[in-house]
Amino acid sequence: MRILLIALALGFFALFVFLPLVVVFVEAxxxxxxxxxxxxxxxxxxxxxxxxxxxxxxxxxxxxxxxVAAAWAIxxxxxxxxxxxxxxxxxxxxxxxxxxxxxxxxLFGAQGYFGSFLQAHGITIVFALPGIVLATIFVTFPxxxxxxxxxxxxxxxxxxxxxxxxxxxxxxxxVLVTLPNVKWALLYGVLLCNARAMGExxxxxxxxxxxxxxxxxxxxxxxxxxxEYAFTAAFAVASMLALLALVxxxxxxxxxxxxxxxxxxxxxx
Amino acid sequence: xxISIRNVRKEFDRYPALHDVSLDIRSGELIALLGPSGSGKTxxxxxxxxxxxxxxxxxxxxxxxxxxxxxxxRNVGFVFQHYALFKHMTIGANIAxxxxxxxHDRRPPRVEIARKVSELLNLVHLxxxxxxxxxxxxxxxxxxxxxxRALAIEPRVLLLDEPFGALDAQVRRDLRRWLREVHDQTGxxxxxxxxxxxxxxxxxxRVVVMSQGRIEQIGSADDVYDRPSSxxxxxxxxxxxxxxxxxxxxxxxxxxxxxxxxxxxGIEGTARLFLRPHDIEIVHDGDGAIAGKVxxxxxxxxxxxxxxxxxxxxxxxxxxxxxxxxxxxxxxxLSPSRGQVYPAGADGKAG
Amino acid sequence: MAASINTLRLRxxxxxxxxxxxxxxxxxxxxxxxxxxxxxxxxRSSALGWSDFLKLVLDPRVVASxxxxxxxxxxxxxxxxxxxxxxxxxxxxxxxxxxxxVDAMIDLPFALPTAVAGIALTTLYAPNEWFGPVxxxxxxxxxxxxxxxxxxxxxxxxxxxxxxxxxVLADLENELEEAAATLGANRLQTVLHVxxxxxxxxxxxxxxxxxxxxxxxxxxxxxxxxxxxxVSEIAPLLIVxxxxxxxxxxxxxxxxxxxxxxxxxxxxxxxxxxxxxxxxGYGG
Numbered sequence: 001m002r003i004l005l006i007a008l009a010l011g012f013f014a015l016f017v018f019l020p021l022v023v024v025f026v027e028a029x030x031x032x033x034x035x036x037x038x039x040x041x042x043x044x045x046x047x048x049x050x051x052x053x054x055x056x057x058x059x060x061x062x063x064x065x066x067x068v069a070a071a072w073a074i075x076x077x078x079x080x081x082x083x084x085x086x087x088x089x090x091x092x093x094x095x096x097x098x099x100x101x102x103x104x105x106x107l108f109g110a111q112g113y114f115g116s117f118l119q120a121h122g123i124t125i126v127f128a129l130p131g132i133v134l135a136t137i138f139v140t141f142p143x144x145x146x147x148x149x150x151x152x153x154x155x156x157x158x159x160x161x162x163x164x165x166x167x168x169x170x171x172x173x174x175v176l177v178t179l180p181n182v183k184w185a186l187l188y189g190v191l192l193c194n195a196r197a198m199g200e201x202x203x204x205x206x207x208x209x210x211x212x213x214x215x216x217x218x219x220x221x222x223x224x225x226x227x228e229y230a231f232t233a234a235f236a237v238a239s240m241l242a243l244l245a246l247v248x249x250x251x252x253x254x255x256x257x258x259x260x261x262x263x264x265x266x267x268x269x
Numbered sequence: 270x271x272i273s274i275r276n277v278r279k280e281f282d283r284y285p286a287l288h289d290v291s292l293d294i295r296s297g298e299l300i301a302l303l304g305p306s307g308s309g310k311t312x313x314x315x316x317x318x319x320x321x322x323x324x325x326x327x328x329x330x331x332x333x334x335x336x337x338x339x340x341x342x343r344n345v346g347f348v349f350q351h352y353a354l355f356k357h358m359t360i361g362a363n364i365a366x367x368x369x370x371x372x373h374d375r376r377p378p379r380v381e382i383a384r385k386v387s388e389l390l391n392l393v394h395l396x397x398x399x400x401x402x403x404x405x406x407x408x409x410x411x412x413x414x415x416x417x418r419a420l421a422i423e424p425r426v427l428l429l430d431e432p433f434g435a436l437d438a439q440v441r442r443d444l445r446r447w448l449r450e451v452h453d454q455t456g457x458x459x460x461x462x463x464x465x466x467x468x469x470x471x472x473x474x475r476v477v478v479m480s481q482g483r484i485e486q487i488g489s490a491d492d493v494y495d496r497p498s499s500x501x502x503x504x505x506x507x508x509x510x511x512x513x514x515x516x517x518x519x520x521x522x523x524x525x526x527x528x529x530x531x532x533x534x535g536i537e538g539t540a541r542l543f544l545r546p547h548d549i550e551i552v553h554d555g556d557g558a559i560a561g562k563v564x565x566x567x568x569x570x571x572x573x574x575x576x577x578x579x580x581x582x583x584x585x586x587x588x589x590x591x592x593x594x595x596x597x598x599x600x601x602x603l604s605p606s607r608g609q610v611y612p613a614g615a616d617g618k619a620g
Numbered sequence: 621m622a623a624s625i626n627t628l629r630l631r632x633x634x635x636x637x638x639x640x641x642x643x644x645x646x647x648x649x650x651x652x653x654x655x656x657x658x659x660x661x662x663x664r665s666s667a668l669g670w671s672d673f674l675k676l677v678l679d680p681r682v683v684a685s686x687x688x689x690x691x692x693x694x695x696x697x698x699x700x701x702x703x704x705x706x707x708x709x710x711x712x713x714x715x716x717x718x719x720x721x722v723d724a725m726i727d728l729p730f731a732l733p734t735a736v737a738g739i740a741l742t743t744l745y746a747p748n749e750w751f752g753p754v755x756x757x758x759x760x761x762x763x764x765x766x767x768x769x770x771x772x773x774x775x776x777x778x779x780x781x782x783x784x785x786x787x788v789l790a791d792l793e794n795e796l797e798e799a800a801a802t803l804g805a806n807r808l809q810t811v812l813h814v815x816x817x818x819x820x821x822x823x824x825x826x827x828x829x830x831x832x833x834x835x836x837x838x839x840x841x842x843x844x845x846x847x848x849x850x851v852s853e854i855a856p857l858l859i860v861x862x863x864x865x866x867x868x869x870x871x872x873x874x875x876x877x878x879x880x881x882x883x884x885x886x887x888x889x890x891x892x893x894x895x896x897x898x899x900x901g902y903g904g
Contacts, residue, residue: 009710012703020740066649073642094882096836098856099875103657162353166367167341170637180357199733201839219735238736245731253724
C-alpha cells in the first residue's frame, strides 16, 4: 500500500513537475554548450537580461520598502479597517496578470486616461520601462508584506516597547530591534518577490509592446524566440530563468530549514 | 521619586479599563498592584511607564506633570512579563542597549558602559555572562537580565509587570527574596504587578488591591489581610468562607444562633459574614455556635483542614493545628472567634 | 490639561511611533499601484453602458473563451485535489530517498516563470516531440487542444493544494489513528472518518486558490493551448487579442468580467480560510 501510494504520488510529480524542468535543460543543450552560449550572447538576449534585472531591482526595492511599512502599520497598531487593508494587499494575487497589464494601458496608453497628457509632455510609460516596472510591481506587491505580517503580529509589541522604555528613538528601535527580528523572513519575502518579478510574463507582455532589444524582458524574449521556431535559443534563455527558479527554491529551502521559527509566525502558515 | 496618580481614567475602544484611579507612591517604596486578570493593574502600570496614555487625569513624577512625556522621556525601568529580551543581542548588549542608544553627548564612553554592564551582572548574581545569548539562559536568569537592563539606565522608578509569572514555584520564591534585596540595596521606588496575593503580601511595603478597574484598598499586608475593606478584598486575599447572617442591634445571628463576632455600627438587617478558616473554633456546646457536619477532612502539613456543611446548607472551611485536633467526623459545632460583616448590598467576590 | 491629553491621543494611539508614516505610505502606494488602475478599468467599462457592455461580453467567442477558462480550471483543480493531498500525505508520512528534494520542488510552479513552463510543457506533449509519438499512437491529443490547457493548469495549481494541506496533515497526530484503531476502525474507516474530515477545509481552500490562479493564468497556457477560437482560446488570451486589434472596449469588457470573478474568488477564499481557522486553528 505504502509503496503504491509513494509510486503514484512520485509518478504524478515526475510527470507534471520534474519532467518539464528536465525538458528545459535538455532542449537548451540540444546543440551543445557552444550552441547554448551562442544563443545567450545575442545582443537582443543580453538587452533582455539587462532590462529584466533593472525592472526586477526597482520593483523589488519598492515592494520591500512598502511591504515593511505595511507590515509595521498592520502588525504593531490597531486601527479600523485593518482586515480590509490586508485583503487589498492580497488583491494582486487573484487578479489575472493580463488584467494587471491592461489597467496600465487604460491609464497611460495612447487611448488611456492620461494618454494625451503624457504625450504632450513627452513621457512614455506604456511600451517602455516605466510600464514594465509598474506592471511588475502590481503583480509582486503582496510577497514581502504577506511574509512579514503574520510574523510581526506574532512577535507583538513587547520588544519595541522595551527599546522605547530604555530611551531608544523610534528609528533606532526599528533598526536595532525590529529589523533584526524579521531579517530572515524579509530575505525570504524578497527572494520570492524577485523570482516572480524576473519571471512575470502576462502583465509585462501587455504593457511592454515587445520591441526587440528595447522592451523585451527575458520571458518575452523566450516567447519571441519560441514563436520564431528558434527552439534551442528559446530554451537557452528559458534555462537561465529555470536556474534562477532552482536557486530561489534552494535558498528558500535552506532558509526554511535553518531559520524556520524566525520566518514563520507559527505552524499552519 | 514620588509618583502621584490623579483621577486617571483609561478607555480602550470605549471599554473602560480604569475608572478614576488615584494613588500616591512615596519615594523608595515597594508597591504591589494586586488583582485578578482584568482588574486594570497592568494598565495602571503601563500608564505610569508611559506605554499608554490616560484618557483623563494626570500622572506626576515628583512635582513634574509627566502625563504627556513619552516613555523614553520618563526614564522608567520597565521589566516586561515575558522579559522582552532582544534575542539577537548578547546579554551584555541587552544590558548596554539603553546606554548605547543615547544621543552622542549623553552617551557614556565604551569602557564606562562595559564596566556598568559587569557591575549590573554582579548585582543580579550573573557575573561573566556578557557573551551569552538570551536563549542560552533559564527563565529565572532571563528575568534577572531583564531587571539589570532596566536598571542600567538609572531609572527614576522601577516598574515590573508580573515579574515572576512565568517561573516555577521554587525559582519564584528565590527571586522574590532577591528582588527585595535589590530594592533595599538600590533604594528605587518600585511598583510591581501580580495576581499572586502571597507574593504581594510577602514583598510589598504597601499593597494596592484592584478589581474591575478600581482600587479596592491600599494598605500594608496586615491591613489588607486583617481589615479588608470589602467582601472582594476579603475573599481575594487569603482563604475565606461566607455565610448569610442577620444583624440586630449589633448582634450577629446565623439562623437562631447569636455569634460571638460583632458587626460595625450602621449595619442592620441581612448581611454577609466572612470568616478565615483559622478564626473558627470547634466547641462542644451548641449555644452561640453553628451546627454542621464534617464532610471531608484532610491533613495539610501542620494543619488539619475540615470541610463543614452547616445545618443551613452553607459550606465552611476550618483549619486547626493538627496536634490539637484528632481526625474528626460527624456532627460538630463551630464558633467563629473573628470575622467581618458586610452589608448585604456590598458587591464582590473574588474572580 | 485634559484638552492637551485628548489631542495627544488623537495623534498618538500607541507609544510606538511611525503609524502615520507607515500607513500613509502603504495607502498611497496601494491607491496608486492597485486601486486607481483597477478603478480606471471599472470606469472604462461603465462608460460603455449596459447594453454595449452586455453585447461585448455575451459575444459568442467571449462566452466560449470564458467557458474554456472556467471548465479547464475546474478540471485542473479537481485533478489537483486528488493528487495534491496524496503528495502531501506521502511527503508528511513516508520517508524515502529524495523526499527533501521533492518537497522543495513542489514550489517549482511558483518559482518557474510561466512562459518557461509553457514552452516546456508544449515540447513535452507536442506531436513529434517527447511524448508526442506515444500519445499519437494511442490517439490522445494533449498539446494544441483543451487537454493541454488542463495540463498546464494542473502544473500551476499543484503547489496551492499541497502547501495548504501539508501543514494540517503534519499536525494531525498519529495518536488519532491509533485511537481509531484501538476503537476497532479498519484502515479505510480511519481514513474516511478520522483523517479526511479535518483536511476538508484545507483541501477546499487549496482548491479555491488553485482555481483562482488558473482562471487568470496566461503564460503557461498560451503555448500549449493552440488558441483556436471557440475551442481552446482562454479569456485572458482573448483580452490580449482584442488589445492587439486596438479594440479597447472589448478588452475592457472581458477584463471587467475577469475582475469580478477575481473578487468573487477572493471573497470565497477569505471565507474558506476564516472557516478553516475557526474549525482547526489554521489559516491557508
